[in-house]
Amino acid sequence: MLFGTVNRQDRQYSLMNRSEPTLRSIRVANEEDAAAIAELSRNLLEFEKSLNGGMGQLNPWAGGVEEILKQMMRPDTLFLVAVINGEIGGYIKTIIVGHQLGPAELGFARWLLGLVESGGRRIFNFLLRRPRPSVVLSGGYISGIFVRAEHRRSNTGHLLVEAAEDWFRQHDIATADLHVLFANSAAREFWEELGYEPVSLGMQKKI
Ligand SMILES: CC(C)(COP(=O)(O)OP(=O)(O)OC[C@H]1O[C@@H](n2cnc3c(N)ncnc32)[C@H](O)[C@@H]1OP(=O)(O)O)[C@@H](O)C(=O)NCCC(=O)NCCS
Secondary structure (H helix, E strand, C coil): CEEEEEECCCCEEEEEECCCCCEEEEEECCHHHHHHHHHHHHHHHHHHHHHCHHHCCCCCCCCCHHHHHHHHHCCCEEEEEEEECCEEEEEEEEEEECCCCCHHHHCHHHHHHHHHHHHHHHHHHHHCCCCCCCCCCCEEEEEEEEECHHHCCCCHHHHHHHHHHHHHHHCCCCCEEECCCCCCHHHHHHHHHCCCCCCCCCCCCCC
């Protein structure tokens, strides 16, 4: 049985499991969490690679601290972490697509970075006569989730996803998308239990 508080304003989520002494909270990640997130994100990439040999080589910087810090600066990206007994036990990475967040939510530096980046991209695409997208994409995207093996199957994954969905809802985003490897049957079961339905099926042939 779970009890706890959800404060949407400061985006702190705290829950304590009544049946075990584990103290667990879900919160927005900060720069000090980057090293732990980098480790978990590298674990996720390596795990996915073990399931899909055709995935390609991991770059040496994949899941590196510097890369995570850069991603944290992105105006469309939010990392949430599960703190379990004082340590980072899991994380989720979310991206908001097609919706510009304001300086009040992002802080001035991240907001300005987004503005410069999207303006620069538009000018670049115009000058290079790059093709324009046929469809305007918008929605929430869950681009990664990983819970340390010792903390699995005790609801941490669910709490991370619920916090991510809360974050999307706060921005009037009506859908959350993600990709999961077909071979990752545990994750497919996890997502289906959370109400996610298959939308497309990627296919591959060894040639
Ligand atoms: C997928 C993952 C995030 C789930 O985290 P979690 O904290 O264990 O999830 P929860 O405890 O909230 O949910 C557990 C439920 O998910 C499903 N599930 C999770 N692992 C499962 C497994 N190995 N086999 C079958 N079902 C599983 C079950 O429905 C389970 O409920 P149950 O324990 O009552 O049977 C975690 O297993 C993980 O980090 N896996 C490796 C990385 C990964 O695959 N990420 C997803 C990429 S799309």
